[in-house]
Amino acid sequence: MGNCCRRIDSTDFDTHKHANNNVNKKNRNSLNNEEANSTVNRNIIANESEYIVPDISDIFYKNLSYPSKGIFTLYLTHQLDQNNTNNDVNNTPNGIDVPCNKGVFRNVYNYPRIRDIVLSKDVWRSRIIYTNKLTNVYTIGTNAIGYGICGSVNHCVNKRTQKVYALKSLSTLANSKRKMTSVFNELSIFTQLDHPNIAFMHEAYDDNTICHIVMEYCSGNELYDRLDTYKRFSESYAIKMTFQMLLTLNYLHSNGICHRDLKLENWVFYNQEIDSLLKMIDFGFARVFEKGIPMGGMHGTVYYVDPEVIDGCYNEKCDIWSTGVIVYMMLSGSPPFNSGSDKEILWKIKKGNLKFEGVRWNSVSELGKEFIRFLLNRNGNERPSAREALKHQWLANEYNKYSNFTVPKELLYQIIRYSGETPLHRAVIALSVMESDRNCPKEVYRSFFSINTSKSGTISFSEFYNVMSTQLSLSEEDCTLVFRLIGFRNTPELNYTEFVSAVIEHYGTLDINMLSLVYKKLDVNGRGVVDLESFKEVIGPYFGNVSSDEMFMSTDLNNDGVIDFSEVRRTK
Incomplete structure (x- = not known):
């Protein structure tokens, strides 16, 4: 099923096997320390x-x-x-x-x-x-x-x-x-x-x-389901999936968040297309961590658990270990440490005797096997970070697809146009992007990570300035102003939703149905009109550096104390 945040019930675990070297779909559950x-x-x-x-x-x-x-x-x-x-x-x-x-x-x-x-x-x-x-x-x-x-x-x-x-x-x-x-x-x-x-x-x-x-709703089913259908992936396809996983982990770990339960079931495809985006789900075991300070308590799922998690003292790189297990499974169809009982599986994980046996590994490059060993380093301190793993030679071609991608100038000009719109216009666009769950062409995804050279998942000012000055000869002063105007989350760096909001009108104007949804969002009390109180409930006291009172008054053209739908339409 392509649902989000899915977890299998714990009553099914007894018959969890990997018959015929394939991942069995039944009875996939997490560990219990007791x-x-x-x-x-x-x-x-x-x-x-x-x-x-x-x-x-x-x-x-x-x-x-x-x-x-x-x-x-x-x-x-x-x-x-x-x-x-x-x-x-x-x-x-x-x-x-x-x-x-x-x-x-x-x-x-x-x-x-x-x-x-x-x-x-x-x-x-x-x-x-x-x-x-x-x-x-x-x-x-x-x-x-x-x-x-x-x-x-x-x-x-x-x-x-x-x-x-x-x-x-x-x-x-x-x-x-x-x-x-x-x-x-x-x-x-x-x-x-x-x-x-x-x-x-x-x-x-x-x-x-x-x-x-x-x-x-992600209709493309779990990564587990797709692997269960194809038995194992080609190396080129596994590289694409791995790259997206590590992009996500780099973002989480850069922001002090550890997932702690990564597995095939917690990655889902956005749709049924073969090149669909992969999405991480289920943050029930996730937690905030401080860099350099170990975490404790055992969390995870048997096949994917880091040996240091078994010991009860680990860091965020437990997610890297789990990713290494997933890569192994994508390429072979079976887990790297397998046995008839959970106790034996945990013992094998602790022993760490990683093998690449069987004809299924004949078609996998030595570089691919080296990458798996790279991630499955039993010493968490020596294990690579997500950012370091992204730069591994095995992922070089995929990495270069983004690094060498030239952001269309039309998209950059659209960012400038968006920054020059009224605050209400920008707010309406941002709300519409969130209403659509940031649905946008794949070119936007490639452009975002082309600008975001660190692959951190947020665009810094230096990354933004580098592109805008190189391609459009924009001055640092102008670039600073644009960067400030297009952000609405009040964070030092540009988030993905802010970037999508800035470029989305390049692909078409906001249609009447979406505008109606945004208006309904602003009409918090369901009165059919938007008063100042409900406007502030959604927009907040400020949007950027402009007060919501000022935005409201400039939109309420007939000064009747409410904004009707026709007045919002004029912002377009």
């Missing part, structure tokens, strides 16, 4: 007493902007002792030791610094809905298409547009600290991520006891 002394269950590795509430790292603030309401304060109000590590903490922060029934985003604590951060509004956080019910907007499918540690995954259909989404419902009435912590992890991280190879969070609804996350 049974490590016997046959290890593939459910979640986490003791009931385990409690992961990490401090938000500075780099998370810097690069991903501030978190939104409620649930994020549970991270921010808890300050780790400087002697602590990224390991689990023993003491319980305020408000988390009892079930919360006040709504996951409404639960704001009385800390001035926290309140100022989490109550802020802007276009990016307009996806978090407080004033409407999910069922007023979507028809929810009756049958679950997947299950996760914190809730089920269903289809849902927008009643107005008939567009299909994936819906993940997370209960906020947790009966255990571990489960509640996982909810906090997933929401605080997933709502901030902005990368083309990560499934886009369309909206989140706060429904007192349940938080509903509406995500883009």
